[in-house]
Amino acid sequence: MKRTILWMSVGMLLLAGLPGCGFKDIDRRFFVMAIGIDKSEKPDKPYHVSLKMAIPFSKIEPGKTNTYQLVSDDASSITEAIRHMKSKVDKELDFSQAKIVVIGKQMSAEILQKDTLDWFMRRRDIQGAAYMALGDPSAEEVLNVKTDSERFPGDSLFLSFDHDGTESSYIVTEYLFDFHRRVTEKGLDPYLPIIRPTGNAYLIDQVAVFDKTKLKAVLSPEETRIFNKLVAKYQKFDIETKTDQIQFALNVDKIKTNYNIDTSEDLAPVLHLNVRMIGQAEESSKSFYEKPWSYYERLAEQGVAARYTHLLQKLQALNVDPIGFGLHYCATHHNGQQAEWTAWETIYPKLAFKPNVRVEIKSSGGVK
Template sequence: MPSKKSKTKLFIIVLVPIITLLTGCEFKDIDKDVFVSMIGIDKSDEGDKPYKITLKLYVPTSSFKQSPEPQYSYITQTGETISEAIRILETYSDKELEFGHAKLVVIGEELLKENKASEVLDFLLRRPDIQMISWIAVGRPSAEEIVKMVPQGENAAYPALFNYFDDIGNESQYIITTYLFDFRRRMVEEGIDPILPIIEKKKSHFEISKSLVLVDKKDPHELSTLYTGIFNILSMNTQVADLIINNEEEDFIAKINSMDSKHKVNVQNNNKIALEIEVSLTGYISESKHPLKIQNLSYYNQLLEKVAKEKVTEFITEMTDIGFDPIGFGIDYKSRTLHNKRMNSEEWKEAYKNAEIQIIINPRLKSTGAIQ
């Protein structure tokens, strides 16, 4: 039986060759990287180089006191492909471009009208250093102008645009937040269409109150501010909402601070379907042009039900008429129907276009507001 000493010698003899085969990991100092804050992708004016890429780079400072105001640098390049433009942009800096901190990708509206969303998505998904939780948005008039704009009040630590989408700052019912992973799912999945927020440049600020629905081989469809808000309510993307109630007798605003929405597809005979949507709205009256009585609260709930039902019906009707499905009724249909009994793609599109719309609103106004 080998002794303890011989075992130790044997272990060392085996270990030394193994250690010599190991390689150390490459290390690069952080001051050799420059961090990308936003990525802008536009359609260029050059025929042979259709893509125009704009990168917003953080300018490093030693302390906040040294630079309390935001400081960025911008680099722009056109290319035959997005990757080619990025490769050329890498030669603009003595440091390596680090995309791991890029939280927002802005796509120019003109590029989306050229049906280039799939090509842009392919690039974003293949790069391992771009986060799947990055936000995707549409830039108007262009992605470059959105990326290069620094609005009033922005600080050096956090770009103002991030506050619109991170669920920590702005909570508007008209702002849609679309992540890269969800954008990919909607692009490749049949039964639900991609929807992106539109960032519009104003003189000294951004305005994000509209959205764009995309369908392959079709022109993008813009949703108005009202319909964008309704989409957020139906898809449970917002926690608060305001609904204007206006008729000959009453004129008030219902503040909704709790909501619940459910939708499903009821399959009928001969490839006929009914789209059923049930929405529960809980809140109070936040503003009124006329005196209100708590005794009439049930009447005010009836008015809220009527108006909400009209607006939701108008929105769904518009979506079915043009064949766009940002809510995802197609996915619900597939989940409720066996694969061997499902309609094919063309049959579903025809059924969706001619679907019966059933809207159920459960209003729960609890008070007429607090007036001291």
């Protein structure tokens, strides 16, 4: 018994000498909601890092937006910038709520380098599911936008990308973990949605496509919608068809897509893309009962097939593959990793695209 008491006493003395856990109350923390990386004008300090931080409040008043603080710093690395920014604030920086990383357009090439992404992947408190985007003209300008609808800083961007708020086929969502994978994976190239500030709001209707070293092109809004369907499997879509006889729009709520790559020896390489869409009429210049619905379905199919072909040929001409055709080819052939990749590099530039689109109209809408 005496020995037990002795050991307990020794243990209590040892515990008394240990430091505390270092926990800091919420009122002593700045919650970083968004991170911006721009290219600075200082050669010795190339990184211009911006942090959008929420200021905690005990309650959220209706119709009012919580205030935020935007802190920026130039440094030779992201780590150094964060350390120096701590001298500009009076609270501990907490990155556990950081849900979006915005890269300035001038920094687009550098973000593809491993050492730039390294900080985000190594930090335990940076979420792998954080959204990635390209800020035009700069990440700092994007983060400095304060929309009237926000309940807390960055809320409008979060709602846009996770589709809990607006649902738009123009908004392409990309995540940190997926972007990092695309930077390093053969047969799968990176892309980023573009955010442009417009006064006290944002415009997100384009996507930038990259190869492994630089930004190759910015797709138009119409191309972005098709891209969103192919890459992100976005389900809600609309088809606008215009001919000399009729103009109509279909609201598509169900899409199925699959493809196969035919490399038979007696044929040129062909990618067969099968697309099935089911929707209802949303707008039309004429009644849908003047002709059989199959007539309107064929018109819509021709228009959609042309758009798919245009986008696929454009990506091919840019020599980028964000859809992952190359990765699919290497995964379905077993000739050795390097041999498969070498074969795909030969096949992709001469690959022909043959979309097979089937549109089914299930309703003419409320107007007969």
